[in-house]
Amino acid sequence: MAFDIAPALTAPHRTVPRCGCCPVSSCPAHCAQTADAWQDLVSLLPPLRPGHNNTLMNSGDALPALYTVRAGCIKSYTIDSQGNEHVRAFFFPGDLVGLEALGKTYAVASAVAVTHSQVCAVPVAQLLHKLGNDPKLAAHLLHKTRDALELALAFSGEYSADQRVAAFLLFAHARIGSENTLLLPMTRREIGSYLRLATETVCRALARFEQKNWLACADKRITLLNIGALRELAEPIGV
Amino acid sequence: MAFDIAPALTAPHRTVPRCGCCPVSSCPAHCAQTADAWQDLVSLLPPLRPGHNNTLMNSGDALPALYTVRAGCIKSYTIDSQGNEHVRAFFFPGDLVGLEALGKTYAVASAVAVTHSQVCAVPVAQLLHKLGNDPKLAAHLLHKTRDALELALAFSGEYSADQRVAAFLLFAHARIGSENTLLLPMTRREIGSYLRLATETVCRALARFEQKNWLACADKRITLLNIGALRELAEPIGV
DNA sequence: CGGTTCCTTGAGAGAACTCAACGTCGGTGG
DNA sequence: CCACCGACGTTGAGTTCTCTCAAGGAACCG
Numbered sequence: 001m002a003f004d005i006a007p008a009l010t011a012p013h014r015t016v017p018r019c020g021c022c023p024v025s026s027c028p029a030h031c032a033q034t035a036d037a038w039q040d041l042v043s044l045l046p047p048l049r050p051g052h053n054n055t056l057m058n059s060g061d062a063l064p065a066l067y068t069v070r071a072g073c074i075k076s077y078t079i080d081s082q083g084n085e086h087v088r089a090f091f092f093p094g095d096l097v098g099l100e101a102l103g104k105t106y107a108v109a110s111a112v113a114v115t116h117s118q119v120c121a122v123p124v125a126q127l128l129h130k131l132g133n134d135p136k137l138a139a140h141l142l143h144k145t146r147d148a149l150e151l152a153l154a155f156s157g158e159y160s161a162d163q164r165v166a167a168f169l170l171f172a173h174a175r176i177g178s179e180n181t182l183l184l185p186m187t188r189r190e191i192g193s194y195l196r197l198a199t200e201t202v203c204r205a206l207a208r209f210e211q212k213n214w215l216a217c218a219d220k221r222i223t224l225l226n227i228g229a230l231r232e233l234a235e236p237i238g239v
Numbered sequence: 240m241a242f243d244i245a246p247a248l249t250a251p252h253r254t255v256p257r258c259g260c261c262p263v264s265s266c267p268a269h270c271a272q273t274a275d276a277w278q279d280l281v282s283l284l285p286p287l288r289p290g291h292n293n294t295l296m297n298s299g300d301a302l303p304a305l306y307t308v309r310a311g312c313i314k315s316y317t318i319d320s321q322g323n324e325h326v327r328a329f330f331f332p333g334d335l336v337g338l339e340a341l342g343k344t345y346a347v348a349s350a351v352a353v354t355h356s357q358v359c360a361v362p363v364a365q366l367l368h369k370l371g372n373d374p375k376l377a378a379h380l381l382h383k384t385r386d387a388l389e390l391a392l393a394f395s396g397e398y399s400a401d402q403r404v405a406a407f408l409l410f411a412h413a414r415i416g417s418e419n420t421l422l423l424p425m426t427r428r429e430i431g432s433y434l435r436l437a438t439e440t441v442c443r444a445l446a447r448f449e450q451k452n453w454l455a456c457a458d459k460r461i462t463l464l465n466i467g468a469l470r471e472l473a474e475p476i477g478v
Numbered sequence: 479c480g481g482t483t484c485c486t487t488g489a490g491a492g493a494a495c496t497c498a499a500c501g502t503c504g505g506t507g508g
Numbered sequence: 509c510c511a512c513c514g515a516c517g518t519t520g521a522g523t524t525c526t527c528t529c530a531a532g533g534a535a536c537c538g
Contacts, residue, residue, distance in 0.1 A: 078396075080475040081474060086396050086397065088392050088395075089392070099385065100385055100388045100389045100392060101385075102381065102385055103378070103381065103385060109392075128378070131374055131377060131378060131381075132375075132377075132378075133374070135371025135372070136371075138370055138371070138377035138378075138381070139342070139370060139371075141381060142341065142342065142380060142381055142384060143342050145381060145384040145385055145388060146338060146339055146342060146343075148388050149338065149384060149387050149388040149391060150339045150340075150347060152391040152392050152395055153327050153328070153339060153391050155395060156327075156391055156394060156395035156435075157317075157325050157327075157435065158325060158432070158435035158436075160526095161525080161526070187484065187485090189484080193397070196395075196396065196397035197527090198527050198528075199484090199485085199486095200485095200487085200526090200527075200528085201526060201527075203485065203486055203487080204486090204487085204526095206486095207487085219485075219535085235319075235320060236320060236321075236325075238317075399493080400494065426515085426516065426517090427516075427517065427518095436494075436495095437494070437495055437496080438516090438518095439494090439495080439496085439518080439519085440494060440495075442517065442518055442519080443494090443519085445518095446519085
């Protein structure tokens with residue numbers, strides 16, 4: 001990701017600029033085919049700080065807008081009756097947050113920033129209205145939803161802890177990694193929740209990989225040393 | 240499901256009739272809003288027999304058509320490198336098979352009938368083309384995909400075997416059950432594969448429910464005796 | 479600095495898995 | 509008609525993988 005969020009975070013945000021020339025190449029607003037449609041809909045929000053004080057959407061609330069991620073990382077999650085958080089998805093630049101609730105009355109999950117993030121809001125009512133006139137926009141949304149479905153299905157399989165963690169690393173590397181390093185924005189607990197593993201199990205999987213010299217692990221900075229081995233292990237998941 | 244598949248199965252199928260008045264209420268062809276669009280696209284296929292000789296789609300192959308289920312039950316699955324089948328989804332009347340590959344070059348999963356089934360084919364190329372002119376069709380497809388995504392996310396959570404099985408029973412009951420009985424079309428092994436549980440674990444969960452008098456289990460015919468208790472157990476999954 | 483959260487490692491517990499055996503059912507063919 | 513076969517369902521016994529509980533160190537922040 002060549003885009004640097006730092007200037008956006010430090011700059012004052014008195015006005016909310018239009019988001020018509022998004023620097024993130026995978027962002028819909030950047031796409032030549034859909035840029036026109038999005039330009040009228042999308043508005044950049046002030047930088048989003050991590051933590052649950054600043055939720056992007058709330059399970060059960062009405063969902064007035066979808067959100068496109070320009071920079072950073074967003075997670076969506078549900079809270080069960082015992083108060084435990086279940087991470088449902090991570091969203092990286094170019095992803096759309098809230099698709100699983102599009103067209104529903106209420107959001108089915110909550111969402112917050114994992115790290116300092118920058119998102120654009122897309123009003124749902126206007127989006128749904130525009131859908132009718134803009135075939136390319138409809139196709140784009142359909143593809144985004146389909147991709148999310150495919151990812152959810154891939155990770156929902158029956159795999160070992162090591163396979164899950166390997167697949168997650170490869171997935172994150174493909175989205176936000178460079179060459180052979182990967183700076184994980186989320187905590188081990190959040191990874192575990194997403195992969196349905198205890199925090200300690202994630203740690204131990206990483207420790208095993210490190211012992212095999214498949215990677216070097218310095219807190220959240222992961223250096224991938226043997227991507228082939230990880231890929232072979234994670235092959236059944238195929239992310 | 241009031242629709243009876245028997246006549247369709249026994250009737251000769253020399254011609255491939257149009258599917259303009261689908262008896263399945265959740266089928267787009269049945270829906271007044273989208274019926275016109277579907278009528279031109281959809282064609283009824285000959286009855287589908289269970290078993291892997293008669294696959295509806297094949298992982299890696301081109302996917303020329305989507306399929307709407309009129310009657311019966313379809314499963315989609317992947318085969319890992321060790322030859323193990325992983326069931327990804329069950330499709331009941333009204334469901335669309337192949338959505339997770341729509342717009343992709345190749346199918347990412349295979350699909351076969353679980354029981355004798357009746358499906359309609361929807362040519363992908365024509366569907367995608369028509370999408371541009373028909374906002375309601377686009378919205379309909381988007382909703383179907385969104386529903387599939389929501390279901391996948393719900394079942395992908397971190398839950399106990401009993402919770403999974405309870406949620407699955409309620410899910411199946413909502414789709415193909417009557418009053419308080421449920422005739423499961425699939426085997427315990429297929430349920431286990433879908434829920435990421437061993438066959439024996441599914442059996443034991445059912446045995447535990449039976450012991451608590453929550454249900455009576457006669458092979459594939461399940462009589463639900465305490466839906467409230469099952470629902471309370473499965474609540475976190477919320478299907 | 480204290481306090482908090484996160485990461486890591488060890489030890490024990492428990493849930494689900496594997497392996498095995500057996501009964502049932504439906505299809506097939508002698 | 510019945511013996512045989514394979515697939516399915518069920519139950520028991522032992523194993524294993526992951527979780528829970530616990531503790532200590534590191535990083536971060538007010």
